[in-house]
Every structure is written in C-alpha cells, then in structure tokens.
Amino acid sequence: MEVFIVNLIAATFRVSTPIVLAAIGETYSERAGILNLGIEGIMYFGAFVGFLIADKSGSLWVGLLFAILAGVLFGLLMGFFTVTLGVNQHVSGLGITLLLSGLTLFMFRLFYGGRSTPPSIPSFQVIKVLPDNPILGPILSQYWLTYVTFLVIVPLAWWILYRTNFGLKIRSVGENPEAVDAAGVSVPAIRYAALGIGGGLMAAGGAFLSLFQLGAFTHGIISGRGWVAIAIVIFGNWQPIRVMLGGLIFGGTFALQLRLQAMGLQLPVPYETFLALPYIVTIIALVIAGRNASYPAALLKPYRRE
Amino acid sequence: MEAKRFPYQLVKSNTPPLWMRPLIPVLILLTTFLITAGLILTAQANPFRAYYFFLISPLSSQVSFLEVLVKSTPLMLTGVAVTFAFATGYYNIGAEGQLYAGAIAAAWLGIVLGGVPAAIAIPLMIIGGFLAGMAWALIPALLKVRLAVDEVVTTLLMNSIMAYIVSAILNGPWRDPTSGWPQSPEIAENTMFFKLIPRSRLHFGFIVGIVAIAVLWFILTQTSFGLKMRAVGLGKPAAQFAGINVGRTTLLAALISGGIAGIAGVSEVAGIQYHLIGDLSANYGYTGVIIATLGGLNAIGVFVASLFFGLIDTGAQTVSRAMGVPVYLGQVTQAVMLLVALGMYLLQRYRIVRRA
Numbered sequence: 001m002e003v004f005i006v007n008l009i010a011a012t013f014r015v016s017t018p019i020v021l022a023a024i025g026e027t028y029s030e031r032a033g034i035l036n037l038g039i040e041g042i043m044y045f046g047a048f049v050g051f052l053i054a055d056k057s058g059s060l061w062v063g064l065l066f067a068i069l070a071g072v073l074f075g076l077l078m079g080f081f082t083v084t085l086g087v088n089q090h091v092s093g094l095g096i097t098l099l100l101s102g103l104t105l106f107m108f109r110l111f112y113g114g115r116s117t118p119p120s121i122p123s124f125q126v127i128k129v130l131p132d133n134p135i136l137g138p139i140l141s142q143y144w145l146t147y148v149t150f151l152v153i154v155p156l157a158w159w160i161l162y163r164t165n166f167g168l169k170i171r172s173v174g175e176n177p178e179a180v181d182a183a184g185v186s187v188p189a190i191r192y193a194a195l196g197i198g199g200g201l202m203a204a205g206g207a208f209l210s211l212f213q214l215g216a217f218t219h220g221i222i223s224g225r226g227w228v229a230i231a232i233v234i235f236g237n238w239q240p241i242r243v244m245l246g247g248l249i250f251g252g253t254f255a256l257q258l259r260l261q262a263m264g265l266q267l268p269v270p271y272e273t274f275l276a277l278p279y280i281v282t283i284i285a286l287v288i289a290g291r292n293a294s295y296p297a298a299l300l301k302p303y304r305r306e
Numbered sequence: 307m308e309a310k311r312f313p314y315q316l317v318k319s320n321t322p323p324l325w326m327r328p329l330i331p332v333l334i335l336l337t338t339f340l341i342t343a344g345l346i347l348t349a350q351a352n353p354f355r356a357y358y359f360f361l362i363s364p365l366s367s368q369v370s371f372l373e374v375l376v377k378s379t380p381l382m383l384t385g386v387a388v389t390f391a392f393a394t395g396y397y398n399i400g401a402e403g404q405l406y407a408g409a410i411a412a413a414w415l416g417i418v419l420g421g422v423p424a425a426i427a428i429p430l431m432i433i434g435g436f437l438a439g440m441a442w443a444l445i446p447a448l449l450k451v452r453l454a455v456d457e458v459v460t461t462l463l464m465n466s467i468m469a470y471i472v473s474a475i476l477n478g479p480w481r482d483p484t485s486g487w488p489q490s491p492e493i494a495e496n497t498m499f500f501k502l503i504p505r506s507r508l509h510f511g512f513i514v515g516i517v518a519i520a521v522l523w524f525i526l527t528q529t530s531f532g533l534k535m536r537a538v539g540l541g542k543p544a545a546q547f548a549g550i551n552v553g554r555t556t557l558l559a560a561l562i563s564g565g566i567a568g569i570a571g572v573s574e575v576a577g578i579q580y581h582l583i584g585d586l587s588a589n590y591g592y593t594g595v596i597i598a599t600l601g602g603l604n605a606i607g608v609f610v611a612s613l614f615f616g617l618i619d620t621g622a623q624t625v626s627r628a629m630g631v632p633v634y635l636g637q638v639t640q641a642v643m644l645l646v647a648l649g650m651y652l653l654q655r656y657r658i659v660r661r662a
Contacts, residue, residue: 106635106638
C-alpha cells in the first residue's frame with residue numbers, strides 16, 4: 001500500500017506537469033482579458049514541433065526551444081485577432097486550434113508518412129534527487145521540467161502577477177483596460193506580451209509529452225488536455241497557486257487510473273471509465289468552484305479607443 | 307511630443323461601401339489560397355495544379371459532384387446545430403460529442419428496429435438521434451442556466467468523455483464478434499437511409515440537412531422564439547429587461563442545437579457507414595463552428611458554407627490521391643479561411659482613410 005501511494009504521488013507530479021504548464025499559460029492570457037481557446041492546438045503543435053526538431057537536429061534542447069518559440073508565435077497570432085482586430089475570442093481561438101491540429105497532421109504525414117507505429121526518439125531522463133530514500137526517492141525522481149514547473153514557473157507566475165509592475169498591468173488590462181490606457185500604458189502591448197508568454201508555456205506543456213514523457217509523437221498525444229487546462233484556470237480562480245492545485249487534482253485522478261490499469265485489476269467497468277474519470281472530475285470541480293468564480297472583468301471584451 | 311503618425315487610419319463605418327461587398331468573398335478566397343500555397347509547395351507540388359484538383363476537378367464529373375454533396379451533409383447539420391446555439395449567445399462547442407450521442411442511438415435503433423417498415427423506422431431513428439444529442443447537450447446547458455458554469459469548457463470536456471464512451475462501447479459490448487474490429491454490428495437494411503441517386507453515395511441525409519437549414523431559417527426569422535433567441539444573443543441584460551426569459555430561451559436553443567448535432571450522427575451511421583465507428587466524424591462538430599461563423603449565423607450562409615466546405619473536403623482527397631499532398635490540407639484550408647474571414651469581416655466595418 002505504501003509503495004502504491006508513493007508511486008501514485010510520483011506519477012501525479014509527472015502527469016500534472018503538462019497540464020499545469022498550459023494552465024499557467026492560460027492564466028497569463030485570461031488575466032490580461034483574452035480567453036485563448038487556441039490552447040489545445042498550441043499544445044499539439046508544440047508537441048509535434050518539439051519532436052520534429054529534436055529528431056532532425058539530434059538535440060532535445062533545440063526541439064524544446066523551437067516548440068516554445070512556435071507557441072509564442074501562435075500566442076501572438078491570437079493577439080493579432082483578438083487584440084488588434086478585436087474579433088470574437090471563442091471563434092478565433094478555436095480557429096487557431098483547428099489550424100494547428102490540421103497543420104500538425106499535415107506536417108506529420110509529410111515528414112513521417114503514413115506509418116503505423118509512431119516514430120520515437122530517446123527522451124529526456126529523470127533526475128533522481130534522493131535515490132536511496134524509500135519514500136522521497138521515487139517521488140523526487142522526475143524530469144527536470146517537472147521540477148522547474150513546480151518550483152520555478154508556478155511561484156514565478158505568482159510573483160510576476162502579484163508582486164511586479166508588469167503583473168499589475170496584466171491584471172489591470174484584464175479588469176479595467178480604460179484605466180490602464182488613461183494611465184498611459186499600452187493595452188495592446190500588455191495583452192500581446194501575456195499571450196506570447198502564455199503561448200510559450202502551452203507549447204512547453206505539449207512538448208513535455210513528446211520530449212520527456214513519451215519520446216514519441218502520436219495523433220492523440222494531447223487528447224483534450226488543453227480543454228482541461230482551461231477548466232482548471234477557472235477552478236483555480238485565475239490564481240497561479242490554486243491553478244497548480246487544480247492541475248494536481250486532475251493529475252492525481254489521471255495517475256490513479258494509470259496505476260489501476262497497470263495493476264491489471266479485473267474491474268466490473270470498462271477501463272475507459274477511468275480514462276474519462278479525470279474529465280468528469282474536472283467538470284465536477286468546475287461546478288463546485290465555478291459558483292464563486294470571479295472572472296477577470298474585461299475577459300472576452302476587445303478594447304478599442306473610441 | 308508625438309512621434310510621426312502613420313498616415314492612414316481605420317475609421318468605423320457601419321455599412322461597407324457597396325462595391326466592396328461582392329469583393330469580400332473573393333478576397334477571402336484569394337488570401338486563403340495564397341497562404342495555403344505555401345503548404346502545397348512544401349509538399350513539393352505545383353499549387354496551380356493542386357488548386358485544379360482541389361476546386362475544379364470535383365465539380366467536373368457527376369460522381370465527384372455528388373460526393374461534394376455527401377461531404378456537405380454532416381456539415382450542414384452541425385453548422386445548423388452550432389448556429390442555433392451561437393445565435394442565442396450560447397457557445398456550444400460540443401457538437402462533436404452530441405453527434406456521437408446521436409450516432410450511438412442510431413446504431414442501437416438500427417439493430418432493434420430490424421423488422422419495422424422503413425417509413426416508420428427511419429423517422430424513429432432521426433427522433434432517437436435528436437433526443438440522444440439533446441440529452442448529451444442537457445448537462446452543460448443546465449449547468450450554464452442553473453449554476454452559471456461556463457458552457458465552452460463543459461461542452462469541450464463532454465466531447466472528450468463521449469470519445470471514451472464510444473471507445474468503451476466499441477471495445478466492449480459492440481465489438482464485432484467475427485472480425486474483432488471495434489465497430490458496432492451492421493444496422494438492419496430497412497433502417498439504412500435510401501440513396502437519392504442510384505449507384506451514388508448521396509443519401510436521404512442530404513434532404514434532412516436541407517430541411518434543417520429550412521427549419522433554421524423559419525425559426526430564426528419567422529417565429530417569436532427566433533426573435534427571442536437573437537435578442538438573448540445580442541445581449542442578455544437587454545433581453546431580460548425586455549421581459550424575455552433568458553434562461554429558458556438559452557436552454558431551449560442549446561437543446562435544439564444538441565439535437566440537430568445528434569441527427570448529423572444518425573445521418574452518418576444510417577447513410578454512410580452502417581456501423582458506429584470511432585472515427586465516424588472527421589471533426590464535423592468543430593467544423594460546424596467554422597461554418598456557422600462563416601455563414602454569418604444565418605440559414606443561407608450556413609448552406610453555402612457547408613457546400614463549399616464539402617467541396618474542400620472532396621478536393622483535399624483528390625489532391626491527396628493525385629499529387630500525394632497530405633489530405634489534411636483540407637482541414638488547414640478550412641481553418642485558414644475562417645481566420646482570414648474573421649480579419650476581412652472587420653475590414654467590412656472599417657474604412658481606411660488618410661489622416662487629416
């Protein structure tokens with residue numbers, strides 16, 4: 001039982017990493033007033049670009065870098081539509097997701113043909129911090145990006161949003177862009193910056209799956225994780241620490257179903273029940289937390305000087 | 307001190323200049339194909355030849371023209387489904403899952419209605435698919451109306467859950483016992499949609515799609531409910547103030563939306579596949595969002611957009627067969643077209659004028 005729990009905790013951190021990365025990215029975007037439904041596509045494209053470049057260049061680091069750059073680029077494209085043009089955020093975000101999933105599949109077919117087994121590369125290895133400790137050993141045996149996510153990216157997001165001038169501007173353009181504009185700060189510049197950072201984090205989340213966890217790219221590699229991240233941002237009330245906790249709840253459910261499957265238990269329900277469980281838990285969490293959700297006041301509203 | 311300003315600026319004008327209106331679709335097309343030409347070049351193909359296969363060749367023979375109509379059938383239905391919701395300001399992005407709910411119902415009814423005459427069985431399947439799609443749409447709709455839970459997120463998550471339900475059914479009770487394929491047993495012959503033209507794939511679902519378009523037109527423009535829908539879509543507080551029951555209008559529009567998406571699933575099962583399969587829908591639910599948007603949330607627009615997207619889907623297969631360009635070019639083109647149109651739509655409302 002102890003081994004089961006230790007392994008479950010270890011898996012929870014691993015499985016949560018891509019979701020937390022993407023959800024923190026979405027937090028930046030939404031705090032600035034932009035709902036980025038391009039998240040699912042950006043994660044997918046990030047997973048593919050990271051894999052493709054790593055495969056062709058032979059360097060996982062170069063792959064990750066290009067994935068992040070691609071994410072920033074498409075975050076900015078989202079900005080072009082929603083900030084510069086001010087069109088409907090739902091539709092343009094979904095458009096970006098459809099564009100990037102089509103583009104990914106197109107390029108995948110072009111580079112790897114219609115092969116039946118997914119191509120694979122040697123992935124990043126786990127870093128063991130306390131290899132001999134029976135409890136902390138397995139838990140602290142994670143990929144470097146998992147450590148960076150939980151120890152740097154999440155606290156940094158909190159610090160930036162709540163303790164820096166830049167973060168104050170991000171939160172302000174998401175609440176009251178008129179006031180920010182009146183204070184002489186460029187609303188578009190702040191929104192573009194937040195979308196760029198957000199896009200980079202989303203793509204890093206996608207690349208975590210292809211370059212760390214799997215060392216491969218498969219068609220269903222993201223399978224709705226981006227949508228889960230959006231739900232988690234609402235659940236976390238747009239606060240990085242609470243968003244992280246939401247990501248861990250999802251990750252925990254997901255890890256639990258993985259563990260149960262791995263144990264090969266004969267269960268009276270199909271194994272898909274467990275695959276669907278994290279999504280159901282997310283909806284329930286949303287219902288519980290969503291009642292008190294305080295959406296950024298200017299979310300979904302384009303800002304235009306009249 | 308002000309830096310030297312850009313000499314032109316955008317000025318809002320509520321009506322586009324008359325000469326520009328017919329030009330806008332042309333501009334959208336040209337820009338879209340200019341962008342996708344880059345992709346065709348990366349596949350080492352000649353874009354002009356590819357466009358011929360893409361847009362002209364499907365229209366040059368009767369067989370492929372009918373195929374365009376076949377491909378546009380589910381798109382008409384999901385386009386209508388999404389329009390019902392979006393026109394009411396309810397962002398149902400769950401048409402994909404609702405489509406599969408309808409498909410499950412159709413695959414089941416197709417088995418149990420084996421001995422029933424087609425004239426009874428087929429309407430029952432359509433009603434069953436409508437109810438199933440509606441039921442799947444009910445959860446997010448109720449959460450939205452009663453508990454103010456964001457429908458965008460819940461409908462998207464419901465799509466993922468539905469994908470696992472379909473997988474569970476196909477790998478469990480309905481796995482084909484002889485072949486072992488994850489597909490449901492074939493539906494009875496009397497429940498298959500009849501062909502509109504012998505020896506083609508064009509089936510009764512196309513008529514159902516046209517009827518859905520007509521119903522959309524009728525409800526939106528000719529009924530007081532349609533007026534309420536559009537009022538809610540334009541702004542909830544104002545609609546509330548005008549005495550409209552916003553919750554009930556939203557709920558009803560969301561349920562109709564889910565139901566029609568369910569019929570799209572019935573049409574694909576009973577008209578094309580005759581089985582429930584895991585990839586029954588090629589993103590039809592999501593493409594419905596593009597079609598509803600490009601169609602300007604009105605019936606005629608949705609009709610034209612779905613025919614055109616049917617052409618793109620057919621053309622993408624032709625290009626893929628003839629020139630080895632990956633078939634996903636179709637999806638990319640559709641998404642690019644949406645994004646270009648969103649940009650152009652704005653140009654319609656703004657005029658570029660020289661600064662004084």
